[in-house]
Amino acid sequence: MIDANAYIGEWPFRRLNHATPDALLRKMDALGIEKAVVSRLENVFYKDVMVGNRELNRIVQQHPDRFVPAYTINSAMPCWELDFKRCLEEYGMRNLRIHPNYHQFTLLEPHTTRVMDASLEAYAQYHMLTGNALALLECAKSEGLVVLLTLTLEDSRWHHWHVKVPPVTTTDAVEAICTFPDVRWLVCTGRYAHIGDIWRRSYKNENVYFDVSRVQGPVDDIEQLCAQVGAEHLLLGTNCPIFYPESAKLSIEHAEITDREKELMLSGNAKRLFAL
């Protein structure tokens, strides 16, 4: 099995199990996960993401057969291009992780008209910076990177009183995908309804993949997504250590789908997407 969406590191709001490399490796061993695509969890909050990226590079060097790095770039920060270049040249970056909501940049082009309603009011919190997301994605396209677009880390209703971060909207995700249709996208932590929505509105783009870490219902969620999106576009991702990794694993293993579909989701698609 290959976990396409995991992290190594601490979370500011509670102690996490499996936060360290050794703890994550033990968990992966227990669950039969051979490799995990990992980012540094602290980079969700660090302003200088290169601190986390440097640590991630060191960890991955120690376990090259187990960890596949996805480096984080924040295009809302000055000279992000230098961070990008350093990750490419020094760390050999092949996978890019972006957190538009936590890093306060938008994936929408400036001219895009938004329909705002009450539920999206909080969205303005991260829409206020236009950033250089388009330039960052242009770079990712030029370098042929896989882009891990993380919609959220955890349910925004449970956020800290003073750190309320709304999720990346499906509209943002669709806009980014449609603007860069040649980029290979892994959309992370989409719920059941989000995945179907993004898939349809991005015109079933063959370069779009989804992890199932936050697909946690209804009762036949995986079966329905295989029918709607196709197993070829769905990957085991755990969002560990924020989530229990057993959630995604059990959901796929016990789904009423074919062995072939399970194999694609558990490892085949990840091998192809990340060239493993």
Place this chain on the structure above:
Amino acid sequence: MGRLGEEARVIIDVHSHVKNDHEITVSLRKARRHGVILCINVLNSNNNYPPTLPTPEYVTACNDLTFKVASNNTDCVIPMWYLNPYHPEEMQAELLRRVKAWDGHQGAKLWTGVKANDSRLEGIYRILAEYKLPVLQHTYMAVTGNMPGETNPFDMREAGLRHPDVCFFFGHSGSDMEYGAKAAQGVPNLFMDIGGGDATNGYTETLVEHAGADRVVYGSDLNAPRSFMSQLAKVYGADISDEEKELISWRNAYGIFSQQDVAWSQFDRHREAAG
């Protein structure tokens, strides 16, 4: 992949929903396959989100469907009668009528019409205590704001303390498990339902640490909109002992329903089927 036989022989899910034929069919098929006894209540029989304040007639229609599902699937369904306490007199009559017409294990589910510590619930609580019916109370603690009438962990604690003779399933454990776990401390009639919400790492460990493993029960919040597996991950993925996992996955709920003087034939059949 077959049933979850290696992890548990039988599972009791104290928190599940169905709202249409498709969900009923798939949920029951998977429940039997995995050895799950479903405590079911129908909140919306016409496939939509329930109204803010369901009328007594609406509630009765939902309970009619719950009764039908439970009657046709006695091997794996326990009905949880749906009540909107915004209409206290009508709901007391509805509950009494349902309880007297059902001869198996049963419980109740309170809609978010009023908070759990509201005085309008007094009559309903008396009936629940008399018949030893556990009651599932939705609770939530959203930093983005709760709904009107929605019970938060503080309200739940107050209700639990005020009604020590009523067994409460603390729905979603307050959603934000740290609030829920702390609110349940020292209130032995509050049982933490792990159902609903993302499979957040550390969720179950937090409940076990503060409330105790003997007061945590497995619930899935099935189809609203959760799945069995995402919520079972909160049991199987937790860093707790096998004995604690067994308490949570069925033993605690078994003990609660066993207070009703009803044979566990359905449970025994389930265990036999599970091998």
